[in-house]
Amino acid sequence: MQSIEIQHTDLLKGYNEVRSQTQFLCDPLEIEDFVVQPVMDVSPLKWHLGHTTWFFENFILVPNMLDYKAFHPKYAYLFNSYYISAGDRWSRENRGQLTRPTVKEVFEYRSYVDEHMKQFLENQEIAETLAEVLILGMNHEQQHQELFLYDIKRILGDNPLFPVYRKEEKPVKQVNSEMEWLNIDEGIYEIGHEGNGFHFDNEEGRHKVFLHEFQICSSLITNGEYLKFIEDGGYRNHMLWLSEAWDWVNENEVKAPRYWNQEDGGEWGHYTLHGYEQIKEEDPVCHISFYEADAFARWRGCRLPTEQEWEVACKMYSPNVLADANFVENKHFKAIQTSDFDFFGNLWEWTSSPYVSYPYYNPPEGALGEYNGKFMVNQMVLRGGSFGTPRNHIRATYRNFFHPHLRWMFSGIRLAKYI
């Protein structure tokens, strides 16, 4: 979150764009869809709406806007996620028990905060440090936009009625269907964010790493390739799996990626946000846990790249992509500008790197110090962004992270190997 030069008008424009994109994601849904929480990892959709709004209210308006009156005295309690420093919270596992505030009331909350943000940004000199918090809030809402899509899919996709979210959704295809091994020489490389653009604190601490020579795949593993793994008994061969992964497979009787379903005739189908359909062999395989990605790589005699290898390869083979990222072009279902080698915006790609702090990492003071740093154990890094990630939210240095058994997000596999 280094210093950035930015104009007030740009801030408000960017803010409005992010906020309206959230609205866009809500449009196809029914009120009922906003309420439930099928498992703890999924939050009710109206909670996402309230929480991202609370972020602006709590970190921008309350401390900085004179005479600002919080919309409701209990919303901070209801919509704080995990910021212990920011006060008591309703428990995460019980978010799905709250039928009130209603969806309508949550949208009123959003309008109220938007109106005050407009007033605030139009009438106030915004200090650089505050602008940083605001831009953090915008990126924060973009992260929740993607989580929102995961959660919609989780909520609708397990319903035996298989409701359609949006008929016209067309997740992007890989540009390069021809797989190629890309070479990276051994040497010292620099890792981490550089320059004035927005980035999260966990990308800071630019530092050197030594990489041995390696190769990385130009494209993601497809459904067709993954089907071969299934058909070869991959889910039944313990030698391919980490010990905890093998327990996970057996306890959950995992036999295919999340949302996949083998029909009577042996054909595979899966739920997508535009409805239930047959598996397409050429599409990249999605909804893969780290455990599965790791086992698949072993089966293929390869491995997953480290996050450092991924970052170096990305910078080398997709250097120009998304250079013009900004807060304008961010409609979710638009065509995506992809690089020659597709390192961005298809699926989050599992790396073999556990999520730990970079050298010299220092989280910010106060509640925002809880944003990223406190999750640096037992999770694995994913890189590259997915078709659900807003375009201007993707960076080569961006570090996403999830627990290794999770797969309700848009996650896939890219292979690497030593030569």
Add this chain to the structure above:
Amino acid sequence: MQSIEIQHTDLLKGYNEVRSQTQFLCDPLEIEDFVVQPVMDVSPLKWHLGHTTWFFENFILVPNMLDYKAFHPKYAYLFNSYYISAGDRWSRENRGQLTRPTVKEVFEYRSYVDEHMKQFLENQEIAETLAEVLILGMNHEQQHQELFLYDIKRILGDNPLFPVYRKEEKPVKQVNSEMEWLNIDEGIYEIGHEGNGFHFDNEEGRHKVFLHEFQICSSLITNGEYLKFIEDGGYRNHMLWLSEAWDWVNENEVKAPRYWNQEDGGEWGHYTLHGYEQIKEEDPVCHISFYEADAFARWRGCRLPTEQEWEVACKMYSPNVLADANFVENKHFKAIQTSDFDFFGNLWEWTSSPYVSYPYYNPPEGALGEYNGKFMVNQMVLRGGSFGTPRNHIRATYRNFFHPHLRWMFSGIRLAKYI
């Protein structure tokens, strides 16, 4: 479910009354309130609406109405509760995960079935056995009307916003604030249902029991009396509690009836369906588990009555009440016609009797045999009906039953003792 003489027009009238009463209960609610399931014992409100409708569709229309076409091919799967004989079901613990069908769609389902029931009842000779199933379905929906109220209270009452369900709700008061001990002589008494009126299968098997002389209280234990138990350390004195009850108290840190809350000043308040308010000492204490009722009785040097004692006392001291019960007078919040001795319609009264079958009990053939009989273990009988029970749904022989730790229903305490 013995034979009953009934006219077609009466059936349709009764059916419509029951169905409109359910609608009446829904009126004050928001769509969000219909969706969630905070614990397994609570069902989403829209599930109640669908399930009671499915009961008529599945047991009346599908097998009996020529050319009837089910509203939706998957609703039987979604809305069957526990009738294994009636086919596969969506799992009970996951009812709160389903956002679809929407509330609107469930109401369309209700209208569709109502319309077909009307056609069916108007155009068809209804055999006596079928009329019995229909009346069972009406009583079934009445049972769910009461569960509906429990579940509304559970859903709204744990929300920190304490939403009001219905401002004008006024749960009935006890007629007799003066407590009196009523005497019953020893002797052989007859227990169980007699006559042609509607009753559940578990009331059948009319049989003789020998009762020793005893006394039973003319009124229910009040909040004021229960407060004395709390203040005397009742919840901390293990000698008052059954062993499993003591575990329950400690594991759940139980210190007062459900929904009670001790405020900073030491005053007790509680959530009610008309909002949060102070405890009123003269009202009967509600939301009591069997464990608490049993401990309270022990603390008072008394005991709970057996269900046989309760039934005999009720018939003796409230003989005329509800003789005119029918399907007309059933609006939930109307003034209640109470007896001299208040054995009906205040709160369900815990008895000391585990729920077991009566002698000669025989459940019906087929899926409806699962209605009551398969629950006859580990539950306790409650008698008398509550302010949430439709008036024409209460009988002296009615056997309600719940697990001994539950207390989200409208349950209270009546004491008994030997002389």
Add this chain to the structure above:
Amino acid sequence: MQSIEIQHTDLLKGYNEVRSQTQFLCDPLEIEDFVVQPVMDVSPLKWHLGHTTWFFENFILVPNMLDYKAFHPKYAYLFNSYYISAGDRWSRENRGQLTRPTVKEVFEYRSYVDEHMKQFLENQEIAETLAEVLILGMNHEQQHQELFLYDIKRILGDNPLFPVYRKEEKPVKQVNSEMEWLNIDEGIYEIGHEGNGFHFDNEEGRHKVFLHEFQICSSLITNGEYLKFIEDGGYRNHMLWLSEAWDWVNENEVKAPRYWNQEDGGEWGHYTLHGYEQIKEEDPVCHISFYEADAFARWRGCRLPTEQEWEVACKMYSPNVLADANFVENKHFKAIQTSDFDFFGNLWEWTSSPYVSYPYYNPPEGALGEYNGKFMVNQMVLRGGSFGTPRNHIRATYRNFFHPHLRWMFSGIRLAKYI
């Protein structure tokens, strides 16, 4: 626990007999067998030894013997079972974690207490109320002798090495292999203990009940009869099972009685205390839960008797049995004196009666009031005693009780029906 006339010498003789019988049960075991606790319901065998000894130390010696010094200051903490009034306890679920005191030390504890009991009983006038506590302690140890056998079987029987406990063990056969229906007329009967003999508090409260005419089987259900139930798909037919029973069957994948095992050839074998062997069709079926007994009875078109029916039938058809019960003849594996109709000492027989208090029941004051009364919920009564019950410990009025899913005890099935 009414007054009983008894001589000091008889007390000491009885005490010694009980204590030496416990020793007899220990003889075939290895030290390792005394230590483990495979599930919470099972206690380590050395815990039984310590606990029964603590009972005498705590309720006889400490309060009554001048200058008595407790063997070890922490043994009360380690060996108190559930008497909250008697002070803090080591948690039940962690009894199997304690390797110390060693088995040798626990036997030293026993010898120390035995020696002091001898001194105490030889040199002291024993008040009647104290004699009652002593006799209670002796019966208490007898109860643990039977639990000891259950627990030995549970510990050895799940070990893939199937260790033999005692080669010469020969569980009794039923005298009457010919099944007969015994008639009981309707009428008022007296239930509960009468006279001066020892009995537990839960047998007190002699009272009248009205029984309808019924028939009860002269013998227990055999393995052969139970095999027919299995082969008829009894475990897969939900209509036979209570709802909680059906869940239990499915969650635990129950397909046969405990310890039964279907071998490759389809033959059934089972672990017994004298080793693994083939099922004998003529023996009574054992290790049956209430859930199974209830389902079996339903499959046969019969029912289980109530505990009142059982007691009346027993007094009528086995009136003279065990009249000479005393503390002399109590070696576990001796031949058993059985009645004409076998109501005693084969297997504990499930009744259809939940375990509740008799009318007028009053538990004793103090810690001994916790002996029986606080368990009167969610358990079912069993009657009759098993081949593991000491002969002088069986009575027609004896009420044993277990949770309905348990079956590691020696439990079987006797059927009843209305005529």
Add this chain to the structure above:
Amino acid sequence: MQSIEIQHTDLLKGYNEVRSQTQFLCDPLEIEDFVVQPVMDVSPLKWHLGHTTWFFENFILVPNMLDYKAFHPKYAYLFNSYYISAGDRWSRENRGQLTRPTVKEVFEYRSYVDEHMKQFLENQEIAETLAEVLILGMNHEQQHQELFLYDIKRILGDNPLFPVYRKEEKPVKQVNSEMEWLNIDEGIYEIGHEGNGFHFDNEEGRHKVFLHEFQICSSLITNGEYLKFIEDGGYRNHMLWLSEAWDWVNENEVKAPRYWNQEDGGEWGHYTLHGYEQIKEEDPVCHISFYEADAFARWRGCRLPTEQEWEVACKMYSPNVLADANFVENKHFKAIQTSDFDFFGNLWEWTSSPYVSYPYYNPPEGALGEYNGKFMVNQMVLRGGSFGTPRNHIRATYRNFFHPHLRWMFSGIRLAKYI
């Protein structure tokens, strides 16, 4: 497991030394101590004895010794730990349920295998690859010797009787009580095992890393320093803890290292293998989870070293230590030869490095490939060895690993920081 030159006589000598050291560890124990399993992470001591013996039987004798007859047909089933490739196993969580084989029988098993190993090694030419497996088996038994000590402490240390394991045990002190910051320059370093000596497969894959300049502490954190953390409210300050760590602290009510106990007067004591005693401020703090080590480092404004930093520092500042490691000098409680800077043999030192594979890592073929590789997720690396590690079992490149919440092992804290 690279090639090593070794003589047959040395192999047998080494084998015998390892085996007799295990016996030495058993000497002070009672039979009861060998049987229980208080939590899944702890194995019964007799299981360790059987398992290490099975390793030799299964991987050396059965496949290589002509006419060798396994001691018992079911011991492979009982004593295989996690080698799925080596056949079915008794479940880990139920190891504590098995009272048989007895401890005596397990020792007979050990003697039988020892006798055959002697014959085999004396009469057979041992191929290099087989020698490697044998030496792996010896190192494997040494690992279990240390686990044995952890498990003894866990079994005895939670017993309210606080039994003494060995009075004469004197865990080593740190040589350098004066703390010093040691400097390491930035640069490329080589990591991983080199040369012919024994090492585990997870140390292979020698590779280069780039390290930034850093400092590492010359000594471990002491009890006195850790007490300051406790007294400063370290366990109550969420800002010091990772999110999962904070949950762990609260769910388990953690307030001090494992085995610590604050007495009435506020003094801290702890159970040690030589009995219960007061905390000594100058001793290194032990039984620390990664979560606690990480929180402590944060509190001190420092961090934990990475495993690469640790290895480089160790080689630089303790270059000569243990160069003469062999299978002769290995009595557990002997004085320990320590380096100037104490990088070995005090306590296992948590690093900030998750346990992942080195570049080029390839696990061996077959069941031994399951030895290390399949655990490379969700665990953290510890380095250096403890006072419980056999002296000739410690190496600068040795990678130990545990889950971050565990602390029943001998684990401590060494700090690092950037300059």
